[in-house]
Amino acid sequence: MFWESSIPNVLAGDASLEVSPAAAPPMDDEAFAAFYERSARSLWAYLARTSGDPTLAEDIMQESYVRFLCLANPPSYLADGEVACRRYLFRIATNLLRDHWRRPRSASIEEMPENLFACVDEQVASDSQMILGPALAQMRPRDRQLLWLAHAEGYSHHEIAEITGLASASIRLLLFRARRKIAHLLQNQNRGRQA
Numbered sequence: 738m739f740w741e742s743s744i745p746n747v748l749a750g751d752a753s754l755e756v757s758p759a760a761a762p763p764m765d766d767e768a769f770a771a772f773y774e775r776s777a778r779s780l781w782a783y784l785a786r787t788s789g790d791p792t793l794a795e796d797i798m799q800e801s802y803v804r805f806l807c808l809a810n811p812p813s814y815l816a817d818g819e820v821a822c823r824r825y826l827f828r829i830a831t832n833l834l835r836d837h838w839r840r841p842r843s844a845s846i847e848e849m850p851e852n853l854f855a856c857v858d859e860q861v862a863s864d865s866q867m868i869l870g871p872a873l874a875q876m877r878p879r880d881r882q883l884l885w886l887a888h889a890e891g892y893s894h895h896e897i898a899e900i901t902g903l904a905s906a907s908i909r910l911l912l913f914r915a916r917r918k919i920a921h922l923l924q925n926q927n928r929g930r931q932a
Contacts, residue, residue, distance in 0.1 A: 773802065776823050779890060784830055786889070787882040788837075789874060797837065801830040824892075827900045831882070835902075838878060872922035880915035887912055 780801065784794035805826050873881050879901075886892045886900060894912070898905035 769806065772819065772822065775819070776826060777802075780826060780830060783827065783882075783885050783890060784834060786873065786885050787878055788834060789878075789881075793837065797830055797833045800833055801826055804829050804833075824896055824899055827886070827890075828902070831900050832902065834878075834882075868923070868926075869919075872919050872926055875922055876915070876918060879911075880918060883908070883912050883915050884919065 777798065781794050781798050784797050785791045788794055788797070805822075873884075876884075882901065883897065886897045887894075892900065894908040895905050897903075897908050897912075901908075903911070
């Protein structure tokens with residue numbers, strides 16, 4: 738088994754417990770490196786598209802892996818293999834992203850991503866990014882999140898519910914509304930180009 742029970746449960750919110758540098762890692766180095774290689778790109782893409790900020794996505798991705806490694810009492814279903822571990826990692830990242838959004842922030846020009854001020858090079862972005870990007874930017878983060886998990890990651894409604902912490906019964910309706918919203922935004926965007 739990958740897990741050590743001597744590491745405090747960081748996800749449980751017990752701030753009084755800290756991981757000591759001498760604590761044994763929950764996965765051996767090879768197993769973690771392989772898991773990281775197979776999951777990092779899709780986790781970063783999910784976070785970047787959902788948050789709209791690549792730098793924030795990188796920070797949350799790294800924190801997600803740290804918290805994943807620090808699990809003291811992992812859910813029993815993680816013994817089911819890498820697919821379950823990957824879903825749990827996405828759930829950790831989702832919770833961290835949600836916590837980030839809940840924090841009150843004041844925006845200054847220094848905090849704005851540089852790519853907002855850069856000219857978009859016509860050959861740099863792919864067609865889908867050029868078409869979907871503006872529409873996704875107008876959507877609520879939760880809608881972007883649901884669309885990404887369903888269509889880019891291919892998760893089922895039940896898996897999306899596990900990752901997001903939303904009720905399983907509500908995922909279908911929320912996804913329907915998100916799809917309807919992006920379809921409406923894309924139609925308006927298309928009308929604007931034709932005019």
